[in-house]
Amino acid sequence: MIDSVCSISCNTIQPTSLVTVDFQIKDKTFNIYFKNDESNLLSGNTEAFIACALLPSMKMGGGKISTNGKITTKFISGLSTIQDIYCVWEPSFKNIEVVGSTYQTTVSFTQKRVGAFFTGGVDSFYTFLKHQEEITDLIFVHGLDIQLEDTVLRNKTSEMIRKVANEFGKNVIEIETNIRELLNFYVDWGKLGHGPALAAIGHLLSPTLHRIYIPSSFTYKNLFPWGSHPILDPLWSSDSLEFIHDGCEATRVKKVALIAKYDIAMNSLRVCWSNPESSFNCGRCEKCIRTMINLKINNALSRCTTFTEALDIKQIVKIVAHDVGTRAFIQENLDELEKNQTDNELKKALIYVLNKPEMPYLKRFRRRIRGAVKEWIASLFQKNLQKVCL
Numbered sequence: 001m002i003d004s005v006c007s008i009s010c011n012t013i014q015p016t017s018l019v020t021v022d023f024q025i026k027d028k029t030f031n032i033y034f035k036n037d038e039s040n041l042l043s044g045n046t047e048a049f050i051a052c053a054l055l056p057s058m059k060m061g062g063g064k065i066s067t068n069g070k071i072t073t074k075f076i077s078g079l080s081t082i083q084d085i086y087c088v089w090e091p092s093f094k095n096i097e098v099v100g101s102t103y104q105t106t107v108s109f110t111q112k113r114v115g116a117f118f119t120g121g122v123d124s125f126y127t128f129l130k131h132q133e134e135i136t137d138l139i140f141v142h143g144l145d146i147q148l149e150d151t152v153l154r155n156k157t158s159e160m161i162r163k164v165a166n167e168f169g170k171n172v173i174e175i176e177t178n179i180r181e182l183l184n185f186y187v188d189w190g191k192l193g194h195g196p197a198l199a200a201i202g203h204l205l206s207p208t209l210h211r212i213y214i215p216s217s218f219t220y221k222n223l224f225p226w227g228s229h230p231i232l233d234p235l236w237s238s239d240s241l242e243f244i245h246d247g248c249e250a251t252r253v254k255k256v257a258l259i260a261k262y263d264i265a266m267n268s269l270r271v272c273w274s275n276p277e278s279s280f281n282c283g284r285c286e287k288c289i290r291t292m293i294n295l296k297i298n299n300a301l302s303r304c305t306t307f308t309e310a311l312d313i314k315q316i317v318k319i320v321a322h323d324v325g326t327r328a329f330i331q332e333n334l335d336e337l338e339k340n341q342t343d344n345e346l347k348k349a350l351i352y353v354l355n356k357p358e359m360p361y362l363k364r365f366r367r368r369i370r371g372a373v374k375e376w377i378a379s380l381f382q383k384n385l386q387k388v389c390l
């Protein structure tokens with residue numbers, strides 16, 4: 001018996017519609033599933049499971065990840081650099097070694113299908129529209145940005161994505177997974193966790209897809225540790241699947257300039273994190289407001305039917321922008337307004353938000369709230385920990 005920080009058990013070999021896999025990480029067991037109701041597309045790909053287990057194992061002190069199955073030379077070489085990057089980002093992380101797998105030396109490229117992760121947001125619409133000639137499949141994953149319990153929003157989003165796909169003659173691959181239970185337990189989802197989750201889902205779709213686009217969140221000007229990242233995503237590739245991190249060349253204003261040319265995007269755009277009453281956009285949160293400003297700069301706000309609230313300066317000045325990502329998005333909007341436009345009220349509001357001092361007591365309060373929210377989210381996903389969903 002190998003003494004491992006993590007051992008992985010999965011019996012799936014042939015393509016199937018349900019993959020269940022057990023991760024034993026030190027003394028904790030996580031039962032994780034990936035489900036696709038429509039066709040037998042999912043493979044029991046060992047590289048997918050290693051992607052899921054990597055961060056928890058590195059966080060728990062490194063050592064050996066024990067699994068069986070086949071891995072490719074390119075994947076294992078990328079995994080080494082991925083670990084180097086994580087160890088710089090999180091100095092307490094320790095390296096791992098994969099044991100028990102065999103190397104697959106010959107991989108046939110019989111499939112020509114190309115996927116793109118798609119949520120209906122600005123980034124995913126931009127990447128899809130930019131590569132619409134090449135992309136054959138839109139990949140919608142339930143359980144990442146939409147909670148598993150929110151089936152109303154899931155169904156509404158699924159219907160919207162199918163409408164978009166239908167308009168362009170594309171296929172939709174819809175996957176449900178509880179992978180966040182595992183990753184949320186060990187790492188911050190935004191800063192680290194969502195990248196390996198996307199990589200894992202991609203590998204489960206290999207070899208049906210041979211290339212997958214991952215839409216970027218930030219531009220090349222604003223790069224910092226983030227789960228999906230232009231230096232990380234390509235390193236998750238294998239000998240049979242290529243990941244492309246796409247869209248870093250364009251700000252959200254530029255991305256909206258492209259998607260505003262398409263009525264289907266203006267009738268489907270979904271960006272909100274809070275989703276009150278399972279709505280696509282609340283019109284009041286920071287992400288909604290930033291997108292409404294992107295649309296306004298492109299003279300497209302009135303055409304975007306998924307925003308029903310008016311852009312309200314009183315809501316803008318309430319935005320708290322102390323993290324690097326939020327500040328970058330506000331600055332992008334401000335730069336664009338300063339270049340071409342004369343909406344002084346809007347400019348002043350954004351300058352006010354960027355210069356708003358953070359009161360020390362407010363900082364402490366916010367840190368406490370953030371910690372409590374993180375714990376709450378972790379406990380929410382933990383609730384289903386022992387459930388095997390069939």
Ligand SMILES: [Zn+2]
Binds near residue numbers: 288289
């Ligand atoms: Zn919102």
